[in-house]
Amino acid sequence: MSENILIELRGLTKRYGYGDTESFAIKDFDLTIKRGEFIMIMGPSGCGKTTLLNIIGLLDRATRGEYILNGENVASISARRQSRLRAKKIGFVFQNFNLIEDLPILENVALPLIYSGHSKTARLKNASSALKRFHLQEREYYFPYQLSGGQQQRVAIARAIVNDPEIILADEPTGNLDSRSSHIVMEELKAIHEEGNTIIMVTHNPALTVYATRVINMLDGQIDTDVKTVADANLPQPISVKIKKKSSTPTESSTVKEQKPKKHKKNRRKH
Amino acid sequence: MATLIKTHFKLAKTAIKENRTRSFLTCLGIAIGVASIILILSLMGSISNLVKSEVDEIGSDLIVVRPSSTKDSVTSIVEELTSSSSFQKSNLALSDISAISSIEDVSAVAPIAISVNTVASEKNTFSSVPILGTTSSFVAIEPLALKYGAFINDDNKGNSVVLGHTLSLAIFNTINSTVGKTVTIMGEKFIVVGVLDSIDKSINFDNVDFDNALIMDIENLDKITGSTQIQQINIKATNTDSLAKVSSEIKTTLTNQKLGDQNFSVAYGDEITHPASSLFTIISGMLTLVAAISLVVGGIGVMNIMLVSVAERTHEIGIRKAVGASSRNILIQFLFEALILSVLGGIFGLILGYILAFLISIITPFTPYISWCIVLLTFLTTLVVGIIFGVYPAIKAASKNPIDSLKHYR
Numbered sequence: 001m002s003e004n005i006l007i008e009l010r011g012l013t014k015r016y017g018y019g020d021t022e023s024f025a026i027k028d029f030d031l032t033i034k035r036g037e038f039i040m041i042m043g044p045s046g047c048g049k050t051t052l053l054n055i056i057g058l059l060d061r062a063t064r065g066e067y068i069l070n071g072e073n074v075a076s077i078s079a080r081r082q083s084r085l086r087a088k089k090i091g092f093v094f095q096n097f098n099l100i101e102d103l104p105i106l107e108n109v110a111l112p113l114i115y116s117g118h119s120k121t122a123r124l125k126n127a128s129s130a131l132k133r134f135h136l137q138e139r140e141y142y143f144p145y146q147l148s149g150g151q152q153q154r155v156a157i158a159r160a161i162v163n164d165p166e167i168i169l170a171d172e173p174t175g176n177l178d179s180r181s182s183h184i185v186m187e188e189l190k191a192i193h194e195e196g197n198t199i200i201m202v203t204h205n206p207a208l209t210v211y212a213t214r215v216i217n218m219l220d221g222q223i224d225t226d227v228k229t230v231a232d233a234n235l236p237q238p239i240s241v242k243i244k245k246k247s248s249t250p251t252e253s254s255t256v257k258e259q260k261p262k263k264h265k266k267n268r269r270k271h
Numbered sequence: 272m273a274t275l276i277k278t279h280f281k282l283a284k285t286a287i288k289e290n291r292t293r294s295f296l297t298c299l300g301i302a303i304g305v306a307s308i309i310l311i312l313s314l315m316g317s318i319s320n321l322v323k324s325e326v327d328e329i330g331s332d333l334i335v336v337r338p339s340s341t342k343d344s345v346t347s348i349v350e351e352l353t354s355s356s357s358f359q360k361s362n363l364a365l366s367d368i369s370a371i372s373s374i375e376d377v378s379a380v381a382p383i384a385i386s387v388n389t390v391a392s393e394k395n396t397f398s399s400v401p402i403l404g405t406t407s408s409f410v411a412i413e414p415l416a417l418k419y420g421a422f423i424n425d426d427n428k429g430n431s432v433v434l435g436h437t438l439s440l441a442i443f444n445t446i447n448s449t450v451g452k453t454v455t456i457m458g459e460k461f462i463v464v465g466v467l468d469s470i471d472k473s474i475n476f477d478n479v480d481f482d483n484a485l486i487m488d489i490e491n492l493d494k495i496t497g498s499t500q501i502q503q504i505n506i507k508a509t510n511t512d513s514l515a516k517v518s519s520e521i522k523t524t525l526t527n528q529k530l531g532d533q534n535f536s537v538a539y540g541d542e543i544t545h546p547a548s549s550l551f552t553i554i555s556g557m558l559t560l561v562a563a564i565s566l567v568v569g570g571i572g573v574m575n576i577m578l579v580s581v582a583e584r585t586h587e588i589g590i591r592k593a594v595g596a597s598s599r600n601i602l603i604q605f606l607f608e609a610l611i612l613s614v615l616g617g618i619f620g621l622i623l624g625y626i627l628a629f630l631i632s633i634i635t636p637f638t639p640y641i642s643w644c645i646v647l648l649t650f651l652t653t654l655v656v657g658i659i660f661g662v663y664p665a666i667k668a669a670s671k672n673p674i675d676s677l678k679h680y681r
Contacts, residue, residue: 080597083596088595100591115596118274119274120278
């Protein structure tokens with residue numbers, strides 16, 4: 001399964017300040033993430049969860065250490081290449097949605113496609129089908145403020161997957177949502193995961209760990225506990241086209257999958 | 272790349288639309304600067320067009336010799352402005368005239384010397400009257416319509432003068448009975464032999480306001496003033512084809528005449544039309560400079576509003592970077608916005624400038640002069656202003672840290 005390793009972190013360290021004020025957000029961090037994992041990172045505030053996520057998402061750089069993404073060491077590549085990787089391989093979901101208020105949600109979803117060089121028609125087409133997946137196609141021209149928090153977060157997830165990324169990074173995606181919306185959002189993430197996507201999610205809510213295939217507890221910039229709930233062999237593996245309809249389901253554990261989408265479809269209609 | 276540019280263009284358009292009032296005011300700043308430059312350029316163009324149309328009327332076989340300074344033009348202009356005489360120091364002499372007239376293919380030569388003096392009649396005395404000293408061949412080159420009487424000729428040149436239309440009215444309160452009357456200049460008496468028809472062209476290639484001028488023979492002028500400054504020599508060639516040959520011959524002849532000194536210029540065709548007065552050049556130059564300053568102020572306005580825009584949209588920049596925008600993408604996005612503001616202002620200014628020029632043309636003899644050159648120049652200028660004043664805010668936007676930007680809220 002070694003070819004299935006997506007991310008490898010070796011001795012990753014992020015230091016803030018110098019001398020007396022020196023502190024480490026993460027220190028000598030080692031982690032290997034396989035394709036198809038749904039990782040939840042938990043831990044107290046200030047333990048370095050978000051810093052870790054930002055480094056994995058190439059928004060931030062480690063002070064030292066290696067970060068191997070898809071077999072390529074990306075710890076010290078140029079900012080320009082980092083942004084290109086961000087556009088093509090990484091999808092972000094934030095706690096506060098981070099949608100551009102001045103753009104209709106269709107264009108918000110199409111945003112990453114601008115920077116990966118898609119034509120306008122392709123952008124709008126892909127964005128539209130991504131929104132359709134989240135049953136928001138009738139609101140394509142709504143602005144973010146016209147949507148509920150749960151809907152906004154679904155738009156944000158649509159934006160994260162529109163580029164068909166390798167990894168989806170979610171920083172407390174349910175932190176600003178009520179329990180009902182949280183549930184819907186988590187079901188969506190779960191559906192995405194079951195199509196073979198790798199998701200790394202930071203959360204404070206222990207109840208959400210049921211969705212994860214692996215739970216990492218962090219403490220003071222290091223791994224405290226690391227529990228896998230699904231064997232590596234049983235991880236869902238990617239299919240070629242993820243945005244399209246879910247008719248072509250992955251081979252493994254297909255019985256589970258076919259039930260789940262139906263369930264949350266119902267939920268969404270109620271919402 | 273092409274799609275990316277199109278996208279950036281659209282993004283900038285959206286951003287400008289979002290803040291209509293602000294964008295309009297910023298554009299207005301550029302527009303005023305551009306409008307004043309356009310106004311000045313179009314008036315300057317119209318003046319040289321006036322001269323050009325006059326040259327066309329006279330005929331294309333005209334060659335003009337003008338004195339020029341060996342010093343650089345700015346020094347000579349300043350010298351001229353500070354000296355008491357209002358006309359350029361000339362090194363052209365009467366002997367040059369005869370030298371030129373002996374050249375083959377030259378059909379007529381007329382000098383133009385200008386002096387300012389007091390002209391008196393029995394009734395009135397007028398100071399500061401421009402007196403044009405020339406020869407009888409002047410009318411052979413440049414037809415001057417006479418209302419009454421005749422132009423000075425070789426028989427009567429000793430004591431005759433011709434008056435301009437307005438001057439005649441001013442001195443004798445009449446034009447029809449002026450011929451035959453006497454005027455006194457520096458104690459010398461002269462008989463008026465003719466009155467010019469109203470010309471109403473104060474701007475011409477001779478740089479003489481004929482309506483207000485008194486015309487006499489150049490030798491008389493030399494006698495009463497003591498020293499004659501020949502401002503220009505008009506030469507008529509026998510045919511158009513020989514212009515180049517004749518003008519080069521004139522150059523050689525004059526250079527020999529002056530022992531190698533080349534303080535003169537020989538012009539024919541379109542070269543003649545350049546504004547005859549250096550004062551005109553310096554005034555229009557200064558006006559353009561002032562207009563350019565207002566354009567710089569407009570540019571600072573663009574920079575200011577772009578900085579505000581960057582600060583306001585920090586969160587957006589963070590989001591864009593998080594989803595994959597490189598610093599360069601952000602830079603281009605904001606630079607495009609500044610460029611569009613600036614060029615839009617330029618287009619406003621172009622229209623505004625021409626409207627103003629048109630309004631001025633109603634009350635003055637100018638006709639606004641529109642050329643592609645001016646339009647292109649404006650476009651390029653605004654583009655340059657947009658880049659100069661847009662690049663700093665754009666760099667500022669591009670260099671924002673995505674993590675900090677994402678935490679930033681309006």
